[in-house]
Amino acid sequence: MKYTEINTKTIEELNALLKEKETHLFELNLKLRTMQLTNSSEIRIAKKDIARIKTALNVKRRA
DSSP states (O other): OOHHHHHTSOHHHHHHHHHHHHHHHHHHHHHHHTTOOSOTHHHHHHHHHHHHHHHHHHHHHHO
16 A cells, blocks of 8 residues: 555544554464464565555644
């Protein structure tokens, strides 16, 4: 997900998206621990998406 896509969303949508991505990251970590995850780069992508969402939230809250 690109920052330009995230930047157009409202604060409520960003909070919902953040919660969704955090649960997805949790599920990916569980799959990694149980050796069911085939593509470990998904974890890195999920973490970066969470960071982008948090950055957009901070920018919107300050504005």
